[in-house]
Amino acid sequence: xxxxxxxxxxSKDYIASDELMNSVNIxxxxxxxxxxxxxxxxxxxxxxxxxxxxxxxxxIIWNIKSTTKAQEGLxxxxxxxRLYDSQFGDHDxxxxxxxxxxxxxxxxxxxxxQVVLLIDEIDKADLEFPNDLLWELDQMSFYIPxxxxxxxxxxxxxxxxxxxxxxELPDAFLRRCIFHYIAFPDPEGMERIVRVxxxxxxxxxxxxxxxTFYALRNVPNIQKKPSTSELIDWLQALVVGGIxxxxxxxxxxxxxxxLKKNEDLDTLLNHLHGKTQASRPVQPSYSSxxxxxx
Ligand SMILES: Nc1ncnc2c1ncn2[C@@H]1O[C@H](COP(=O)(O)OP(=O)(O)O)[C@@H](O)[C@H]1O
Ligand SMILES: [Mg+2]
Numbered sequence: 001x002x003x004x005x006x007x008x009x010x011s012k013d014y015i016a017s018d019e020l021m022n023s024v025n026i027x028x029x030x031x032x033x034x035x036x037x038x039x040x041x042x043x044x045x046x047x048x049x050x051x052x053x054x055x056x057x058x059x060i061i062w063n064i065k066s067t068t069k070a071q072e073g074l075x076x077x078x079x080x081x082r083l084y085d086s087q088f089g090d091h092d093x094x095x096x097x098x099x100x101x102x103x104x105x106x107x108x109x110x111x112x113x114q115v116v117l118l119i120d121e122i123d124k125a126d127l128e129f130p131n132d133l134l135w136e137l138d139q140m141s142f143y144i145p146x147x148x149x150x151x152x153x154x155x156x157x158x159x160x161x162x163x164x165x166x167x168e169l170p171d172a173f174l175r176r177c178i179f180h181y182i183a184f185p186d187p188e189g190m191e192r193i194v195r196v197x198x199x200x201x202x203x204x205x206x207x208x209x210x211x212t213f214y215a216l217r218n219v220p221n222i223q224k225k226p227s228t229s230e231l232i233d234w235l236q237a238l239v240v241g242g243i244x245x246x247x248x249x250x251x252x253x254x255x256x257x258x259l260k261k262n263e264d265l266d267t268l269l270n271h272l273h274g275k276t277q278a279s280r281p282v283q284p285s286y287s288s289x290x291x292x293x294x
Contacts, residue, residue: 014050038182041227070132
């Protein structure tokens, strides 16, 4: 295959800026992990899917939780199953290999073809986690003492790591990555993104919705600002609900699709009233909010 055809150039369902495409291609060329930061909803997870789709590679997703340990990405030794088999089973348990279960990194390393490996939301785990993976990501290999086996990557995976910027990542880890920050899209950029999901949406409905969406995001002290996915859902609701463009600003229909925290509804309500946060708490319902205007 010609080398140029292996360049990432976005995909039909994903809008990537030139800078983002550049970062992806540099990371691939230098064979370094690409660390993507940005607030929720800026398309970090979706980027990995887009890269895999457009390069025709399998995507392996490792979803990180607060309890995830680096070791789990390599392999786990299922001692419980082995014990069970030794007591109740009738087959040979001396071959430990059958109880070694590869994790997502192990799966990516042993794949016969190059894969895209997404380590999603790395900042969810504790601070040790990124450091614990440094060696394996550098060397693209790890050792399994139980079987005295070394797993070496047949093909270095394209590694995409995402972070919601909740925590700072360790310096040693940052040094080894190509870094890219996806800024929240401006209205023009957002319009392009939305059109991927709603290609036939009426221009004026979209304009009104975007205006209201960005106004809501700008209300001070909103804790969970509505993001791209909320906007996409909201537009769907507006279309299905047959809401006319003029009603959007006045009634804020289906507000619960955009703001999902009670505190944020309070904040908005107070803001619309021109009150301060410290005033008497109000108990708005989604429907009562419909009566208030900007
Ligand atoms: N650049 C983009 N092009 C197309 N859709 C996008 C883009 N950015 C975000 N989206 C849409 O917004 C939603 C959230 O994207 P996601 O990748 O889950 O964000 P993140 O992982 O950064 O929180 C998805 O439904 C996705 O389709
Ligand atoms: Mg995500």
